[in-house]
Amino acid sequence: MYHRGYGRLSAIESRPIEIKPLYHYWPGSTALTYSNYGCNFYCPWCQNDHLSFVKPSGSEEYIPPEKLVELAVLKGDEGLSASFNEPLTNLDYVVDATEIAVKHGLYSMMVTNMYFTVKSLKTVLDAGVDGFSADIKGCPQMKRALVGVDHEVVFRNARIALDHGAHVEIVYLVVTNTNDFKECYEWIISKHLDYLGLEVPLHVNRYHPAHRWREPPTPISKLLEIREYALQQGLKYVYVGNTWNPDYESTKCPRCGKTLIYRSGYRVLDFKLDSSSGRYKCPRCGEVIPIKGRYVEKHFY
Numbered sequence: 001m002y003h004r005g006y007g008r009l010s011a012i013e014s015r016p017i018e019i020k021p022l023y024h025y026w027p028g029s030t031a032l033t034y035s036n037y038g039c040n041f042y043c044p045w046c047q048n049d050h051l052s053f054v055k056p057s058g059s060e061e062y063i064p065p066e067k068l069v070e071l072a073v074l075k076g077d078e079g080l081s082a083s084f085n086e087p088l089t090n091l092d093y094v095v096d097a098t099e100i101a102v103k104h105g106l107y108s109m110m111v112t113n114m115y116f117t118v119k120s121l122k123t124v125l126d127a128g129v130d131g132f133s134a135d136i137k138g139c140p141q142m143k144r145a146l147v148g149v150d151h152e153v154v155f156r157n158a159r160i161a162l163d164h165g166a167h168v169e170i171v172y173l174v175v176t177n178t179n180d181f182k183e184c185y186e187w188i189i190s191k192h193l194d195y196l197g198l199e200v201p202l203h204v205n206r207y208h209p210a211h212r213w214r215e216p217p218t219p220i221s222k223l224l225e226i227r228e229y230a231l232q233q234g235l236k237y238v239y240v241g242n243t244w245n246p247d248y249e250s251t252k253c254p255r256c257g258k259t260l261i262y263r264s265g266y267r268v269l270d271f272k273l274d275s276s277s278g279r280y281k282c283p284r285c286g287e288v289i290p291i292k293g294r295y296v297e298k299h300f301y
Helices: 065-075 088-102 118-127 152-163 182-196 220-232
Strands: 011-016 031-036 080-083 107-112 131-135 167-174 202-206 238-241 259-263 267-271
Touching: 011 065, 011 167, 031 065, 065 088, 080 088, 080 220, 088 107, 088 118, 088 152, 118 152, 152 167, 152 202, 167 220, 182 220, 202 220, 220 238
Parallel strands: 031 080, 080 107, 107 131, 131 167, 167 202, 202 238
Antiparallel strands: 011 031, 259 267
């Protein structure tokens, strides 16, 4: 068998880890972000449809995984990120790039719909992928899109990743008149609690019209309604994304309320966690804040 798309990348770009979004994984770092083509889902609001719903032409430059890692090192990135389209349409390349990256002291993470077999998941975990920005697309009650998808698979796989020592954050893009109704967000948050617990971050993100979906952007009031419900259920870290409001992007201590990581525009502008004990803690009350990796202070101009 021959993998036609191996090494035929559709994008390569250094990006802040916060834009994935990952807020509790290597904060402040940048990842060399790469993608190929295709997806195992069809989301009619996809913002990357020019990559997800096409095939490689064959004329693309071949980028071996060794060259990708070399480029990350040259650019001063702390890791690799497979993103833009579904990474596991390119599973063998992700595995090869990850194994080389780990040998060079880099991390490897994925922005993914987390909808694949356990065998595939364990393959990338064994290779060294240890960060997942996992999209939950909706719930069983959805009727307009992604009907028939077993959304619980996302939480099952996220739990397996956590049990293998990886870091997971869940991203819920709230699509107007599609997956934004009460029964849907209650189901999502219930499964989040059942499978993942209180400390796994949840990102409640604003939708904007894209591809074939022309519903209006998610009202801010709807996002805040979902955020408030999640907090009432006990989730400790609930962020509201795509609103450009630092108050919704920043990390606050769940015990005393102190702002610990101040973010704006997907950049860490202030980092106040105490790491003197080897764990990241609130300097005011001592609450342990789950962070994987280390804080990387970078200056952007």
